[in-house]
Amino acid sequence: MKGEHTEIIDLSHLLLHDNETRTFQIKPQLVDFTPRVSNPEAPPKIKPLTFEEISRDDTPQGYYVLMHELLFHTNAGTHMEVPRHCLKNGPDLSEIPLEQLIGEAVILDLRACRPQSQVSVKQIQNAATESGGINRGDIVFCMFGHDVFYKTDKYKRCPYFSLESIRWLVQKRINVLGVDTPEIDSPEATHPVNHLPLFEANIPLIENLTNLTEIKQTRVNVFILPVKIKFLDAFPVRVIALK
Secondary structure, three states: OOOOOOOEEEOEOOOOOOOOOOOEEEEEEEEEOOHHHHOOOOOOEEEEOOOOOOOHHHOHHHOEEEEEEEEEOOOOOOEEEOHHHOOOOOOOHHHOOHHHOEEEEEEEEOOOOOOOOEEOHHHHHHHHHHOOOOOOOOEEEEEOOHHHHOOOHHHHOOOEEOHHHHHHHHHOOOOEEEEOOOOOOOOOOOOOOOHHHHHHOOOOEEEOEOOHHHOOOOEEEEEEOOOOOOOOOEEEOOEEEEO
């Protein structure tokens, strides 16, 4: 990673309780330690709450801890998919090395691509040239500006990649591919044809990025830090750019 930064840009969407296109629910619980005030051996009381947090005064003397249970789809919001997503023996979320997820990202400006149109290898190559080229080990973020339609009917009608363009990116030996769209495959695809070349090369995919248009430069330092969970194929992720 090179240079100094003056601004941190969050490239992840905010996740909201029961307000995502995929399941995302938060179940709060109150752990009341009041019984231990008079008897240290007494177990705490645990009771479920509504999503709106109750007043702290409802717990005598204020001895409490707030905890939550989460029920969500691993592809909710800005998320990272790893080879296990499509390959039975592919690396899971815990097996992707951090060195692959922290480094320089090159931003490919593909805002000229129309919704529901195929992104050709020529368009990818031209965008790469305009951004100064793709180096081995780069994180590649494709900026369509499509995040402005997030959670609207237009969002699903996004540009998608030709298989040739994905294979060309794989040949560049990139570390990660990220897009500000919900999908990289054609809406007519009967299987994840564009995912497979990435995962066969151990390249994670990040979908539903946002704020790429705020970067205003072709290269930026990026941190992608997924939760370290064994067996999982995907998970919501916080993606940070240092501008």
